[in-house]
Amino acid sequence: MLKATLLKRRDGFTLRAQLEAPTPGVVALFGRSGCGKTTLVNLISGLLEPDEGRVEINGTVLTDTQAGVSVPVEKRRVGYVFQDARLFPHLSVLANLRYGEKRATAAARVVVFDEVIALLGIQPLLRRRPHQLSGGERQRVALGRALLSQPALLLLDEPLAALDAARREEVLPYLEALRDRLSIPMVYVSHQFDEVLRLATHVVLMEAGNVIAQGSLMEVSLRPQLRAIVGPESVGAVLDGRVARVEANLTDLQVGEGVLRISLKEARAGAPVRVQVLARDVIIATQPPHGLSVRNALEGTITGLVDEQYDDAVLVTVDIGGATLLSRVTREAVAALSLRPSLRVWALVKAVSTRGHAFALGPAQGS
Amino acid sequence: MIGSITPGEMEALRLSLEVASRSVLFSLPLAVLVAWVLTRAHFPGRTVLDAFVHLPLVLPPVAVGYVLLILFGSHGPLGSWLRRHLGIELAFSTAGAALATAVMTFPIMVRAIRIALETVDRGLEAAARTLGAGPLDRFFTITLPLMLPGILAGAVTAFAAGLGEFGAVITFAANIPGVTRTLPLALYTEMQSPSGDLPAARLATISIALGLLGLVLSELLARRVRRLLGR
Numbered sequence: 309m310l311k312a313t314l315l316k317r318r319d320g321f322t323l324r325a326q327l328e329a330p331t332p333g334v335v336a337l338f339g340r341s342g343c344g345k346t347t348l349v350n351l352i353s354g355l356l357e358p359d360e361g362r363v364e365i366n367g368t369v370l371t372d373t374q375a376g377v378s379v380p381v382e383k384r385r386v387g388y389v390f391q392d393a394r395l396f397p398h399l400s401v402l403a404n405l406r407y408g409e410k411r412a413t414a415a416a417r418v419v420v421f422d423e424v425i426a427l428l429g430i431q432p433l434l435r436r437r438p439h440q441l442s443g444g445e446r447q448r449v450a451l452g453r454a455l456l457s458q459p460a461l462l463l464l465d466e467p468l469a470a471l472d473a474a475r476r477e478e479v480l481p482y483l484e485a486l487r488d489r490l491s492i493p494m495v496y497v498s499h500q501f502d503e504v505l506r507l508a509t510h511v512v513l514m515e516a517g518n519v520i521a522q523g524s525l526m527e528v529s530l531r532p533q534l535r536a537i538v539g540p541e542s543v544g545a546v547l548d549g550r551v552a553r554v555e556a557n558l559t560d561l562q563v564g565e566g567v568l569r570i571s572l573k574e575a576r577a578g579a580p581v582r583v584q585v586l587a588r589d590v591i592i593a594t595q596p597p598h599g600l601s602v603r604n605a606l607e608g609t610i611t612g613l614v615d616e617q618y619d620d621a622v623l624v625t626v627d628i629g630g631a632t633l634l635s636r637v638t639r640e641a642v643a644a645l646s647l648r649p650s651l652r653v654w655a656l657v658k659a660v661s662t663r664g665h666a667f668a669l670g671p672a673q674g675s
Numbered sequence: 676m677i678g679s680i681t682p683g684e685m686e687a688l689r690l691s692l693e694v695a696s697r698s699v700l701f702s703l704p705l706a707v708l709v710a711w712v713l714t715r716a717h718f719p720g721r722t723v724l725d726a727f728v729h730l731p732l733v734l735p736p737v738a739v740g741y742v743l744l745i746l747f748g749s750h751g752p753l754g755s756w757l758r759r760h761l762g763i764e765l766a767f768s769t770a771g772a773a774l775a776t777a778v779m780t781f782p783i784m785v786r787a788i789r790i791a792l793e794t795v796d797r798g799l800e801a802a803a804r805t806l807g808a809g810p811l812d813r814f815f816t817i818t819l820p821l822m823l824p825g826i827l828a829g830a831v832t833a834f835a836a837g838l839g840e841f842g843a844v845i846t847f848a849a850n851i852p853g854v855t856r857t858l859p860l861a862l863y864t865e866m867q868s869p870s871g872d873l874p875a876a877r878l879a880t881i882s883i884a885l886g887l888l889g890l891v892l893s894e895l896l897a898r899r900v901r902r903l904l905g906r
Contacts, residue, residue, distance in 0.1 A: 411807030
């Protein structure tokens, strides 16, 4: 368990955060730029001292202002991957990687050098100097350096923010691999929801120095607070399921009691998969549909209707049995179909609308 | 006659090099410490220390030599202590010339090192901290290597300036052939003699050549270090 209760005031900005997340796993701190995400990770790392508060990781107290406890940064065993990599320019890649490893206590050594090198694909870079690396390579080395310091907690402060789209795609799979192969708890700061979607197991939403919502990604994806940050077009239920059947480019995903057919290649039966079903892609029917091309007609019950105060739209929550979908419909449709809570409905989802919104959560196929 | 260097000139040249090297060698660690304190430490007397370090820049060199003579002369408080306990006699010796040079060039060195320290990215030190490096460890493995170009620049400039230090040296260590008669002192001596026109011109030429060589070398060195640091 990672627990933190922190208060920090500075230059007219107040951070007041309380978070509790299961470990191991990836806690995503998500919010707009300037909402206090970096301040929060700096407080956890100890690089910044809180005015009041307490930080605890798996039972070890790192900070407790009431008890006067503040473990020095260098003794915290908190790995930190900075947005700007911060590789030491006067040392080779190899020496950078060994810097933290050499200083870790022997008892703490769990992460093995060769394993990290292989996992991050940085073998060919070892003899180079940091200035000879591309942005993506730099972040991979920074990641390796932090891992080899044998951290009890890994903090990643927007490690992809300085990279272009292609470089981001180059580094993301490595981060997924870390999450799936190593059991090091991670705190991942981002203002890009697609990164959160791919990596997070637990999400903490922040706004103006406050935590406004937190929970599993599935829970948080249904919260109205998220819409305010990602914008109405990106609202959609996130579902974690298991692959039931694979058929060419289509995959049947067991989600709660229902089966959702999605567009995902190279899935493996039984593998955990996450899919985001955008609210705008879900159609509501009050009768079982016939003669439609749509691949998914999930029977369920309306559990809520929220007027979005935007574009005459209403957000409908549908319980499909152990999982929840969000659908955006017009006010006119709500009136015409007299949609109301506890009404029996069918949620229609085109399989192709999920393309690019589904991600494997476990180790990739064949490894 | 123009082609070969006379033994007297050779001696002055050797002494200048020796005095300047010893002065740099002894003052360098202290300069790094003082630069660090002035940049990073916050304490009440900082401004006073800063002013004190820079004092030789604004004082007449003769005054610096005079103060050194009062303090380190054989009857001075520090001088008599050094003689009694360590058997060191500074006044009128080569070491004394080096001390006078060190005091005069100290501000130059501190200034260069301070600028170097200010340009060190504190983010890298923070990164080293998260990787388990304590304060001294961080200083020697991250801060100091990153300051190296500035330290080298400071040392080379101080060395070059030290080759020509005159006022403080002649006041504190006098003008003794083979002991404290460095290039500028030899040049001055020749200028006082009626037949010294040519020797003075030769010594001036040597000084100019030496200065040029030093500046070129320091630039080459700085380039090499910058490349090593990937800048």
